Amino acid sequence: MTQPTTLPQNDFIRDIIDEGLRTLTGKKGAHVATRFPPEPNGYIHIGHAKSVCLNFGIAAQYSGTCNLRLDDTDPLGESMEYVESIIRDVRWLGFDWQDRLFYASDYFEQIYSFAVELIKAGNAYVCSLNADEVRDHRGTFTEPGKDSPYRNHTVEENLDLFSRMRAGEFADGAHTLRAKIDMASANIVLRDPVIYRIKREPHYRTETKWVIYPMYDFAHCLSDALEGITHSICTLEFENNRPLYDWIVERLIKGNRPQQIEFARLNLSYTVLSKRRLIELVKNGFVQGWDDPRMPTVTGMRRRGYTPEAIRKFCAQIGVAKNDNLIDVSLLEHCVREDLNERAPRVMSVLRPLRVVIDNYPENQAEEFECANHPQNPAMGTRKIPFSRSLYIERDDFSENPPSKYNRLGPGREVRLRNAYIIKFESMVKDEKTGEVVELHCTYDPATRNGPPADGRKVQGVIHWVSAQHCIPAEVRLYDRLFSIEDPGSEAEDFTKYLNSGSLEILTSCYAELSLKNVEPGSKYQFERLGYFCVDEDSVADKPIFNRIVPLRDSWTKTVKN
Ligand code: ATP
Ligand code: MG
Numbered sequence: 001m002t003q004p005t006t007l008p009q010n011d012f013i014r015d016i017i018d019e020g021l022r023t024l025t026g027k028k029g030a031h032v033a034t035r036f037p038p039e040p041n042g043y044i045h046i047g048h049a050k051s052v053c054l055n056f057g058i059a060a061q062y063s064g065t066c067n068l069r070l071d072d073t074d075p076l077g078e079s080m081e082y083v084e085s086i087i088r089d090v091r092w093l094g095f096d097w098q099d100r101l102f103y104a105s106d107y108f109e110q111i112y113s114f115a116v117e118l119i120k121a122g123n124a125y126v127c128s129l130n131a132d133e134v135r136d137h138r139g140t141f142t143e144p145g146k147d148s149p150y151r152n153h154t155v156e157e158n159l160d161l162f163s164r165m166r167a168g169e170f171a172d173g174a175h176t177l178r179a180k181i182d183m184a185s186a187n188i189v190l191r192d193p194v195i196y197r198i199k200r201e202p203h204y205r206t207e208t209k210w211v212i213y214p215m216y217d218f219a220h221c222l223s224d225a226l227e228g229i230t231h232s233i234c235t236l237e238f239e240n241n242r243p244l245y246d247w248i249v250e251r252l253i254k255g256n257r258p259q260q261i262e263f264a265r266l267n268l269s270y271t272v273l274s275k276r277r278l279i280e281l282v283k284n285g286f287v288q289g290w291d292d293p294r295m296p297t298v299t300g301m302r303r304r305g306y307t308p309e310a311i312r313k314f315c316a317q318i319g320v321a322k323n324d325n326l327i328d329v330s331l332l333e334h335c336v337r338e339d340l341n342e343r344a345p346r347v348m349s350v351l352r353p354l355r356v357v358i359d360n361y362p363e364n365q366a367e368e369f370e371c372a373n374h375p376q377n378p379a380m381g382t383r384k385i386p387f388s389r390s391l392y393i394e395r396d397d398f399s400e401n402p403p404s405k406y407n408r409l410g411p412g413r414e415v416r417l418r419n420a421y422i423i424k425f426e427s428m429v430k431d432e433k434t435g436e437v438v439e440l441h442c443t444y445d446p447a448t449r450n451g452p453p454a455d456g457r458k459v460q461g462v463i464h465w466v467s468a469q470h471c472i473p474a475e476v477r478l479y480d481r482l483f484s485i486e487d488p489g490s491e492a493e494d495f496t497k498y499l500n501s502g503s504l505e506i507l508t509s510c511y512a513e514l515s516l517k518n519v520e521p522g523s524k525y526q527f528e529r530l531g532y533f534c535v536d537e538d539s540v541a542d543k544p545i546f547n548r549i550v551p552l553r554d555s556w557t558k559t560v561k562n
Pocket of ligand 2 (some may be wrong): 039
């Protein structure tokens with residue numbers, strides 16, 4: 001199995017598994033089988049990635065198995081596009097389900113038989129209350145519910161009505177099948193929950209074969225049981241549903257039954273992780289699609305340039321907890337930065353160019369500097385960077401009136417060009433109308449090619465540059481957090497009010513060093529002093545597009561714009 005190697009973890013879920021395995025020692029069935037069960041009604045996001053890493057990680061740690069199951073029992077909003085995206089994304093995250101790709105919709109016939117079995121045992125009945133009446137009968141947290149008038153149908157009546165529900169004799173909502181549990185239960189979930197409903201909605205796989213569909217609570221535990229899942233790991237909102245999960249499998253499954261274990265879902269700051277909200281962002285054009293690099297979706301993060309290794313590391317670091325919390329997105333960014341620091345070759349690009357002419361460098365001359373691709377990793381090799389009389393530097397790296405602690409170029413100053421000579425400011429050219437500085441004239445010190453100046457003088461700092469004749473035009477997209485407040489997901493008001501208007505800045509007149517000609521989409525680089533960048537899939541050969549993955553340091557507080 002080609003599972004990613006992650007160190008074995010310890011947490012309360014593993015403790016439960018260990019405990020279960022101890023009591024099973026020597027008995028048949030002492031294995032671990034988990035599953036990742038997304039509903040194909042949206043693209044998966046970083047929260048799902050946590051669940052993927054957890055389920056596949058546990059399977060790998062215990063030499064067990066993990067299935068990928070499309071939990072497609074609610075036809076509304078499900079589609080093959082989503083299935084395909086989920087398959088691609090889980091695989092990209094680095095996990096392998098071998099031949100265990102399943103669809104809950106493949107179990108519809110079996111789940112139907114289970115329902116019939118429940119009816120026959122007197123454990124389910126067809127109820128003809130409408131949705132409002134069901135709600136009225138349900139009671140509240142403090143008051144018990146009332147029995148449905150249909151609760152005491154005979155088994156024959158129930159079997160007849162249920163088969164006619166399946167046959168399409170009734171309108172949507174006319175009847176439901178309900179588990180006969182306890183209308184007075186302290187747990188509202190157990191007050192005769194609906195387990196089947198009529199819904200004339202074509203299903204993307206079973207098409208119009210079914211007009212009744214099992215509810216999540218009924219289908220999920222049975223799908224787990226049918227696949228021999230031992231540990232059904234889900235998020236905390238299902239805690240109250242666990243007694244129902246157990247009630248159903250105890251009545252219908254002989255032998256080993258799956259055990260449901262809940263953990264806290266991932267909430268991430270400056271992000272929303274509800275599929276409904278992500279769909280809203282896509283459908284209403286607040287972002288450019290599911291793979292918009294600002295989206296917390298796996299496909300968005302891939303396009304942005306996050307690596308699967310960084311995402312897995314983040315998931316391992318946050319661990320699993322029993323209580324809901326909000327994880328700071330800067331932790332994810334930190335993991336991305338750490339991973340890219342090791343793997344991304346260093347290059348130089350200028351995002352907001354200012355022309356510099358080296359007056360004492362001959363007009364038709366050029367030379368090359370051999371530069372390390374990675375300062376700590378010689379195995380990543382070197383490349384040659386051309387130098388000539390005319391260069392570009394970053395506009396920000398020159399100031400006519402340098403503020404204090406400004407370690408860059410200005411009148412009367414010298415700086416080191418990264419990997420090359422020391423240059424000295426001589427004069428500047430301004431636009432006559434605007435007064436803006438449009439060109440600098442400098443001189444270089446030929447004696448500083450291979451080291452510090454012989455006289456020991458100190459220069460102001462080191463800046464990056466490209467040679468004007470030896471660079472390529474590039475577009476750079478600077479991404480920032482999509483929301484300007486920490487917890488947009490918890491806002492009762494319209495969460496789109498909190499979109500960060502500065503979350504995308506497009507710079508179209510950048511220059512990248514020559515070695516970046518014909519780069520492959522998906523390649524990642526560190527632009528020295530600027531951050532990590534990934535070649536976007538929309539790039540064209542002569543003008544690559546670079547997405548900024550993360551700046552070199554956490555600069556959120558300085559860059560937020562509303
Ligand atoms: P829906 O509202 O459509 O159910 P969902 O986010 O729960 O949305 P599912 O497709 O049901 O989506 O989720 C698949 C699996 O991923 C489930 O086991 C779910 O518990 C888990 N999951 C979903 N969101 C998160 C999250 N934020 N953190 C951790 N796990 C999550
Ligand atoms: Mg769900």
